[in-house]
Amino acid sequence: MPNDLDSFLFRFVLEYLQRKGYKGAADALRNALASEVPEDFHNPPLDMDDQVRNFLEFFLFVREEEKGLVEDYGKIYRWIDGCLEVVRVELGQLTYPLLVYLYLDLIRRERYEESQKLLEEWAPKFFEQSVRDELFSLKGVRRREQLNDNPVSQLYLKHRREIFVSQYAFELLCDFLVEHRLTSVFRCIMEHFHVKMEKDSQVIGSEDSKSSIGFFPYQEFEVLQKNEIHWRPLKESDYIVQEQDSQPESHTTLEGNTVDSNEVHPSIPIPKYPVGSAMLESEDDKLRRVSLGIETLPSSLMYTFSNTYDDMNCVDISVDGSTIVAGFDDSFIRFWDGKECGQYRLVGGKPLIGHCGSIYSVSLSPCGRFFLSSSEDGTIRLWSTKLERDLVVYKGHLFPVWSVEFSPLSHYFVSCGHDRLGRLWTTDRIFPLRLFGGHYSDVETIRWHPNCCYIASGSSDRTCRLWDLRDGNSVRLFGPHSASVCSLVFSNDGKKLVVGLENGQIEFWDIVQGRRISRLEGHNGPIWCLDVSKDDIFFASGSSDCFVHLWNVQSLNNSLQSTLSRDQLLVKSFQTKDSAVYCTRFSRKNLLLVAGANL
């Protein structure tokens, strides 16, 4: 019996060498084993281990000229569709990436008509989902030489796709492939996928696997999960000058954060302000802050801009609600000071000229006297509302800058843009201090953590990342989402991140553990703005579907449901008269301020 196995293997190796054209090696092997090689070997011995037997039987029938790859894919697709529910959910992760890899393989082997046929027949099945853009991009790859230029094909070819399946499901799949002799599909799976087998088939939640279509760097995700996040608020002594500060105090330190205490030391140098400074929350703010609850909803005020002719791109409202700044497509910025113009109707709005491209984002400083604007021309400008002119230009991004935000303690600001980087700047340096690189596509939005130690950035590669400011490394990866990220906000306790997506969904992430808390079908259009009330009870979302929704998130701490229905969380819904909502902000006294444009 050992003889049978050995001779079978030798013959198998001989056949392989011959097929590959290694004549010399084949002859050498043949000579060495002249006596022991049997004539026919088509059936491997019956006593071999079943799995090995299947594997070898498979490769015996591999032929270089495989025909009917399109039908093969069709067979697999229909089989997976017809499987048991549990297995279907697990193997469903496979169908879309398999299509992409088969297509790319066909292009690589220059079988162009087949590749087009494959895409024409099977791509429409995935058009409804988030991968539509990827498919359109792949349609443009027609020739082998174009494989290197197309970003989607590069992403897929460079990284192995991770699949999480249970052993049972995977064995089912292998048996099916062997039974129907789908050798090319099998080879594709072995080459391009990284199959991670779980013993327990309940590990894979059904919600997660549905959305894990499209590229996502799972390996990096796992590595980053191990990082520790210091989410607690800052010690007040670190950013407020105490009255009894007669003795020399230590400089704002760069020491590591202490885990035991309730507050953390900042990991980056931050400015200190005397009590009563305009940068900080005043006592009045804290005293007069409306305490919200289900019975006491926040009062809300909406500013609607008319006659913007679809030119308005961004709006920001100051934290005390008095100043509004808006950026336009014709590179003008207009701002209105509520204290001067009156409460309910802001007229005028002096146009500020400085940029040479459309303005994509504006951000007011906490004191309300300065603001930053970022534009398509790749620059960021600091403006003063008192002088009504720009003061400094920050050049660094050479491509459109999609978002800019002042830090809650002023002095620092971050920006992100088309060049896939986030940058940390201070107002007194015209070059960036930190570069946050890691996203696979442009970074759409960027936000500060309340304790100024971390930054979250959301990108059109459908992930969000959390960055440590001290060394500029990514410490968390949130994803995969079902659409690109449009807006972000941190909860005021620093533990949660709320993400608004382009397809109207809202996702809640726990930063500390790095896992998704839940998902919510929020709106019918992209969610342009999110903000959380100061006591973390409500949060408001505004979207292009002309609604502002107010949600109650107090119960989120306890519930671990994967998808929440709207009725559970929706408290109030404000419908605007045909105005897309660009900015929602809770003022320091918990007043909800909204700004939108009525075309």
Add this chain to the structure above:
Amino acid sequence: MHNKEPNKNTNNEENTSQVTDKVLPEPEDARAIANILKAVGVESFDTRVVAQLVEFVYKYIGEVLELSKTFAQYAQREDIKQEDVKLAISSLLSKSFTQPPSRDVLLQLCRERNAVPLPAVETYVGIQLPPKEFQLTTRNYQLKRKTTTESLASQELSETTGNTSVGESSSQRNQVEFSTMDTSE
């Protein structure tokens, strides 16, 4: 793709290419461009978009062919070959269609920049601005100083004509300086 507009249907039926097809015969190139747009997934578009794209395509291909002719001539050939065209395309790529650097380059840049520790912050001050030469409000002109002989001559001139405003400008200089903005007003 940072287009923020409300979800209204802004599709002007009169402007789609299908209607103009019935009115005027469309040039082949325009039809080809319209088909490309539809294949990429753009369902509704203005006719002006097609016209602009056709113009752009003509201009681009013209540039590529001119450059490839130069390359062919350099190789002392009469006809343009595929390699000439490929070379022309790749040389024009960096000039006209710049893209953000590749991921490896970006990560390398990040590593270099992030290795520098963050500078300390001075306390008790509001928003700090960079040094004067980097602010936009600096004086971007220089006043020319007169030489001593000139100034003597102008003094004589001013004594005789009673004109006191010649040459003397230091008292009228308007100094506008905003180096620090103190917010503790």
